[in-house]
Structure formats: C-alpha cells, structure tokens
Amino acid sequence: MALAAGRAMLMRSGVRLGTQAAARGGNGARRFMNHRVVVEPNTVPGVAVIKFKNPPVNSLTLEFLTEFVICLEKLENDKTFRGVVLTSDCPGIFSAGLDLREMCGKNPAHYAEYWRAVQEMWLKVYLSNLVLVAAINGTSPAGGCLIALSCDYRVLADNPRYRMGLNETLLGLVVPFWFKDTLVNTIGHRASERALQLGLLFPPAEALQLGMVDQVVPEDQVQSTALSVMTQWLAIPDHVRQLTKNMIRKATADHLIKHQEADIQNFINFISRDSIQKSLQVYLENLKQKKH
Numbered sequence: 001m002a003l004a005a006g007r008a009m010l011m012r013s014g015v016r017l018g019t020q021a022a023a024r025g026g027n028g029a030r031r032f033m034n035h036r037v038v039v040e041p042n043t044v045p046g047v048a049v050i051k052f053k054n055p056p057v058n059s060l061t062l063e064f065l066t067e068f069v070i071c072l073e074k075l076e077n078d079k080t081f082r083g084v085v086l087t088s089d090c091p092g093i094f095s096a097g098l099d100l101r102e103m104c105g106k107n108p109a110h111y112a113e114y115w116r117a118v119q120e121m122w123l124k125v126y127l128s129n130l131v132l133v134a135a136i137n138g139t140s141p142a143g144g145c146l147i148a149l150s151c152d153y154r155v156l157a158d159n160p161r162y163r164m165g166l167n168e169t170l171l172g173l174v175v176p177f178w179f180k181d182t183l184v185n186t187i188g189h190r191a192s193e194r195a196l197q198l199g200l201l202f203p204p205a206e207a208l209q210l211g212m213v214d215q216v217v218p219e220d221q222v223q224s225t226a227l228s229v230m231t232q233w234l235a236i237p238d239h240v241r242q243l244t245k246n247m248i249r250k251a252t253a254d255h256l257i258k259h260q261e262a263d264i265q266n267f268i269n270f271i272s273r274d275s276i277q278k279s280l281q282v283y284l285e286n287l288k289q290k291k292h
C-alpha cells in the first residue's frame with residue numbers, strides 16, 4: 001500500500017524508480033544508492049545500514065519520506081535482512097525533522113499528501129518487523145527525534161552540540177498525539193509532560209539520564225556500537241521477538257490507524273491557519289538570520 005503510493009508519488013515528481021544503482025563496495029558488499037537514502041549491506045550478516053543523505057540537514061521532505069519507506073519495505077521483503085541501522089550521511093545532523101517548506105505556503109491537497117507520508121513513515125518504522133537501531137550521529141529535533149524514538153534501540157554520539165527532543169512548541173506547533181505517545185512510551189508521562197510543553201532539546205548526558213537514548217558513546221564508535229548491539233538483538237529468534245514487539249506497540253499504532261483520516265484533516269486545518277503559517281515563516285527566517 002505505502003509502496004504503491006510511494007511509487008506513484010515518485011513518478012509524479014519525476015524520479016525514475018529504475019535509477020536505483022547497485023555497485024560493489026571495497027568489501028564486495030552490494031551498495032544500493034537512491035537519491036536521498038543510501039542502503040549498505042554491512043559486514044554483520046543480515047544487517048543493512050541506511051544512511052540519510054538529504055543535505056544540508058536531512059529534513060524530511062516528501063521525496064525523502066517516500067524513498068525511506070520504499071527502502072525499508074524492500075529490506076523487509078528481502079528475507080536476507082533481519083536488522084537495519086539508521087544513521088546519517090550529513091555531518092553533525094541526524095535529521096532536522098519535518099521539512100518546514102513542505103508545511104509553508106502550500107495548498108490543502110499538498111498538506112494532505114505530505115501528512116499522509118509522515119504518518120506512513122512513522123507506521124513503517126514503528127511497526128517494522130526488522131530490528132531497527134538508531135545510530136544518532138548528530139542533532140535530531142522533532143521529526144528526527146521521532147524516527148530515533150521509533151527504533152528498538154538508540155545509540156547517541158557523545159557531543160554536547162547534538163541535541164535531541166520534540167521542540168515543536170518552540171515553533172508554535174502542537175505535537176500530534178502519536179508523536180506524544182511515542183515519547184511517553186519511551187521516557188514516561190511526567191518527563192514527557194515537561195519535555196513537550198517546554199519543547200526541550202536535550203544534550204547527550206540528559207538524553208541518557210531520561211532514557212531517551214540507551215547508550216552514549218564516543219562519536220567515532222556510534223555505528224560500530226549500533227552493530228554490536230544488533231548482534232545481541234539478532235540472537236533472539238525473529239518470530240518471537242516480532243510478536244513481542246507487535247504486542248507492545250500495536251495499541252499505539254492502532255490509535256493512529258483508526259484516526260488516520262481525522263488526523264490528516266486536523267493537520268490541514270491547523271497548518272493552514274494564518275497564525276501558524278506566520279510563525280513557521282518567522283522560524284525559517286530566524287534560521288537564515290542566525291547565519292549573518
């Protein structure tokens with residue numbers, strides 16, 4: 001379903017699906033290249049590494065989301081893969097979250113298409129049959145943090161410049177209930193109440209203390225740590241681990257699935273408001289200004 005919608009979207013946007021290139025890396029592993037998502041089968045058998053490559057900041061554009069979902073779906077359907085490490089190819093940034101330009105100055109049909117893609121991405125990651133380990137090698141606000149929180153395990157680089165959290169209120173936005181649920185399921189109710197209302201972005205030591213990440217390691221060890229953690233997770237037979245994961249996550253995902261259309265309508269109504277459009281424009285302008 002998501003794959004079909006994604007293919008249609010890529011066709012509309014002029015991206016040819018036949019262009020995915022396969023090449024052999026130095027270790028003989030096949031390396032699949034999309035435009036914005038690079039998939040590398042790794043030295044650990046059954047494990048692929050997905051690298052986000054949507055410069056400058058890995059913002060979650062419609063095209064990025066579509067490629068990402070297609071990549072995950074392909075890996076899920078290829079029974080040689082049991083686990084995936086998610087990481088970034090953009091130095092210092094895991095993902096800047098939802099692309100603000102997708103939510104600014106567009107029409108309701110675009111907002112609907114974009115929000116459905118955000119929902120589908122979250123459902124795909126949150127309910128994946130694969131073991132997903134986030135190797136967070138950069139800052140990850142809002143939607144970037146959501147991706148990491150939706151994985152099974154999080155390893156964060158020990159760099160005080162890398163912040164993580166759901167900072168939506170700082171943009172004048174209210175997080176959707178399923179962003180909130182994902183955070184509450186990870187760090188608990190009280191910590192989420194404070195983090196969400198204040199739009200807090202946490203440095204590594206605090207993220208670890210809160211349980212937002214599972215491990216903080218030196219920057220050059222993020223991916224290797226993620227891969228060794230993966231070995232531990234893959235020691236469990238897939239079917240029992242998958243059934244257990246599904247049992248724990250199903251209610252949260254079902255809540256969105258049941259209200260998916262209403263959630264899209266709510267997003268359109270909210271994001272189309274003049275006051276929200278104005279605050280997003282001001283936020284984008286401030287990002288530009290800070291450079292000068």
Ligand SMILES: CCCCCCC/C=C/C(=O)SCCNC(=O)CCNC(=O)[C@H](O)C(C)(C)COP(=O)(O)OP(=O)(O)OC[C@H]1O[C@@H](n2cnc3c(N)ncnc32)[C@H](O)[C@@H]1OP(=O)(O)O
Nearest residue numbers: 056057059096097098099100101141142143267270287288
């Ligand atoms: C009922 C439903 C309600 C709606 C719910 C909506 C939920 C929203 C979720 C989100 O994810 S909103 C996005 C939140 N993200 C952020 O707040 C991050 C903003 N960006 C930054 O803080 C910084 O850019 C950075 C990520 C820390 C990187 O800093 P750096 O100094 O390295 O780069 P910049 O010069 O700031 O940025 C480069 C370039 O990229 C543009 N950009 C940055 N973030 C975004 C983004 N999220 N979307 C689109 N574009 C982004 C930035 O404007 C610069 O552009 P140019 O000036 O070069 O054109």
